Amino acid sequence: MLARDPSPVARQEARDDSNCRWAAAPPPIGRRQPSSRRKAAATDSATADLVDWLAENPDTIERIQTVGDVLTGPVIEELDKRFGGSKPREARRRLADHFWCDLLATLAEAIEKFSKTMDQIPEYVTTAIMQSRKTDRRSPLLEPLVGLAVRTAWEPIKSMIQATGIEDLQRTCRILAVLICPAPENHKAVQDGALLPLAKEGMLEISRERLEQVFPAEWVHRLREGLGGA
Template sequence: MAIERTGHAKNCEKAEKPPCACACGGAEHGWQEGLAIAAAPSDSGLRKLVRAADAAWDAAAKEAADSTARRSKPWQQAVNGQRAAIKSFVADVVRWLRRDRNLYSATEEVGQPFRISRDKDPEDPRRRPTPEEKEQFVETHVIPRLRREFGDRHIDTFQKKARNAHFWCELLAQTARALDAFQNRYDQAKQDVVAALTSLDESRPDGWAALLPEQVVIRQAVELVFEHLPRAATGGIAVEDAFRLVWPARVLAVLMCREPRRHPAVLEYCVRPIVDYGTAEIREQVKDRLRQAFPLYWSEPPGGAPGGPA
């Protein structure tokens, strides 16, 4: 059995922007804190997110107004303006999760296989997991399984490349795209994700070329994600249930990535459909910020996206 990798940094779980510098390679980056805020009894955490996003947007505007440097594009499209727009969007996604408990539960389930270490026993944090519990964790979690199959040294190297290239949120974004495109054709959806992740084009994040020699690991990572998706679907473990997870996969990718300005797949296959989908109820103020920050994606008012959370 591979050695269980523990000690995932709490600041990674709460991170609001890259880079990720811990052993999760970005797989646990940011999303657990987003879910915790969505599940909290009080909405104080959500209100804090909204205030921070508004402050970031105002600060970006002030920075631009105070600058005497010549700008090649409007301030909203500069780095800080784009980050502030995404920050506002993430706050509205968390608000959506607070309203829609089914979406929250499904997103949490989709996220579980991406965890890298077993939580301590809440009843007795000093109790170490039994060998059987460790084995069960490895069986049901993607990165521990990769460690068992390829060895710690190999996966440590892979994870360093993965966090630089946004690998895990790219995998989620491509999975959401494929599940949406190949309704009820699970194997085709899986192979389409493999094809996307093992190719290089201009839409891939920076650093993707360094991952391409790891095609065997990439293929197995996709295989394991698609193995776990039906288990995460509400109502059973039949593969057709996995197609219910398009929206949770989109939400998880957004919470995990936090920098779609450098990640076209997350922006196109996750952020935009959520903005367009009515039930998400993204505020008009936030939509306006996104239109200003990312005009190539929202130059026109949203026209609607197909489907919705099951």
């Protein structure tokens, strides 16, 4: 909605809010880890950059809407039918625990990894999501449920590759993953699979600097390596 608004006022207000949150969350003293508020403010700054970029690239907004419609339409319908049982709302609530952003970020990585062997992507994505959720100690999900969601989402998304190209589709999935993630600062799959490549691609320097202050040194090294040491 912000990106589609022809007026920049609301976008600037969102950026001002993120700047205020950053200023209100002081840097850690000594060897302490950055606070969760400071991490959230850094990712909010990055999100503001993405929204501004989308405002200048309306074609990508439409692609993001298309992918979002796939998730909220046929994917949810299939999951409700097979796994909703008598309490579909409860099943949906469990999926709200970083599942959708997991799916998008991992799909973006898989598209690059398997660009020549597309049929392997659903199996790879399903396995990767199951492993990452276990590592991050997120609420457990049945593997058949994850597999069904991935396969149902993948078919229409795969058809977009011929129309938009692999790079545009990856960018679409990555941006949507960041925008819908409830807390990118606490979600490693989104940090590595979406935020990092987007930061390399064209995020404002101030946002990159803030991310570097709150994320681990190894993550920062990968970011700077992708920027050619800039």
